[in-house]
Amino acid sequence: MTAQLIDGVALARLWRERVRERTVALQTRGIQPGLAVILVGDHPASQVYVRNKVKACQEVGFHSVLETHPAHLSEDALLARVRALNADPTIHGILVQLPLPPHIDAQRVIETIAPEKDVDGFHVANAGALMVGQPGFWPCTPYGCMKMLEHIGFDPCGKHAVVIGRSNIVGKPMALMLLHAHATVTICHSATVDLAQHTRQADVIVVAVGKRGVLTADMVKPGAVVIDVGMNRDEAGKLCGDVDFEGVRQVAGWITPVPGGVGPMTITMLLVNTLQAAERVAT
Numbered sequence: 195m196t197a198q199l200i201d202g203v204a205l206a207r208l209w210r211e212r213v214r215e216r217t218v219a220l221q222t223r224g225i226q227p228g229l230a231v232i233l234v235g236d237h238p239a240s241q242v243y244v245r246n247k248v249k250a251c252q253e254v255g256f257h258s259v260l261e262t263h264p265a266h267l268s269e270d271a272l273l274a275r276v277r278a279l280n281a282d283p284t285i286h287g288i289l290v291q292l293p294l295p296p297h298i299d300a301q302r303v304i305e306t307i308a309p310e311k312d313v314d315g316f317h318v319a320n321a322g323a324l325m326v327g328q329p330g331f332w333p334c335t336p337y338g339c340m341k342m343l344e345h346i347g348f349d350p351c352g353k354h355a356v357v358i359g360r361s362n363i364v365g366k367p368m369a370l371m372l373l374h375a376h377a378t379v380t381i382c383h384s385a386t387v388d389l390a391q392h393t394r395q396a397d398v399i400v401v402a403v404g405k406r407g408v409l410t411a412d413m414v415k416p417g418a419v420v421i422d423v424g425m426n427r428d429e430a431g432k433l434c435g436d437v438d439f440e441g442v443r444q445v446a447g448w449i450t451p452v453p454g455g456v457g458p459m460t461i462t463m464l465l466v467n468t469l470q471a472a473e474r475v476a477t
């Protein structure tokens with residue numbers, strides 16, 4: 195068997211077109227969705243991420259603001275900027291790019307963002323809403339993974355899902371979203387004994403670890419759906435995921451490539467969340 199590819203670029207394009215159309219509709223009512231992105235320091239990967247986010251905003255007709263601050267910015271000064279954006283009616287979504295320099299308490303910064311502008315979905319109010327199944331902003335990466343499953347017609351109801359990784363931004367919310375979709379969910383992490391024993395039973399595997407080769411062909415049930423969230427560099431410096439793509443694609447039913455899989459959907463769901471934040475203001 196050779197797995198079918200889940201094309202994140204094509205799906206992102208489709209979703210961004212929908213966002214653009216809804217943005218035009220909002221604009222006729224005098225509202226332009228606005229996203230503020232704050233970058234502290236000169237982390238090279240973060241610079242690329244924030245540029246891509248701002249560019250994506252421009253492409254769908256959003257108002258976007260990129261604030262860059264030096265790495266020595268104090269925590270108090272950053273909190274003051276977040277509070278100012280909370281009060282700015284032209285801004286519907288606020289994103290503080292992580293990681294922050296070590297002298298800044300990232301959780302305190304996230305908790306200072308107004309929950310209704312927390313389009314990353316990291317505030318405890320939004321994390322709690324996801325936990326209890328109430329409306330709120332869902333973290334963009336797992337939200338994008340759910341949209342990919344929906345797109346290929348995979349209904350998690352009654353299926354066994356294995357999520358590898360338990361971070362607050364990917365693994366845990368991913369598991370909760372799959373649970374809300376009525377999957378039976380197993381969460382694996384660095385202390386999991388015999389990872390393969392779990393993954394071999396899975397109908398869908400989401401890998402969010404950050405290490406190459408975590409999932410190999412012998413660990414996958416034939417026909418399973420494999421979503422690779424990982425972003426790593428190989429020996430040649432080329433972007434790659436956590437999954438042994440060439441091996442696993444011989445066994446899986448569906449698989450996401452890296453690059454061109456989850457990454458484009460993450461930014462797209464940020465646009466969707468920001469649009470929703472603006473639409474809520476409009477109602």
Ligand code: NAP
Pocket residue numbers: 335358359360361362363364365382383384385386389402403404405408423424425426456457458460461
């Ligand atoms: P993270 O906070 O470092 O979490 C990694 C998780 O993997 C932890 O829960 C860890 O377990 C677990 N883990 C580590 N080694 C393991 C092993 N050998 N077997 C099983 N589990 C293991 O990372 P993250 O923020 O969730 O991100 C994960 C990856 O996704 C990274 O490569 C990141 O760059 C990528 N990412 C991509 C996107 C995108 O848009 N494509 C977005 C976000 C993240 P413990 O909890 O026990 O330490």
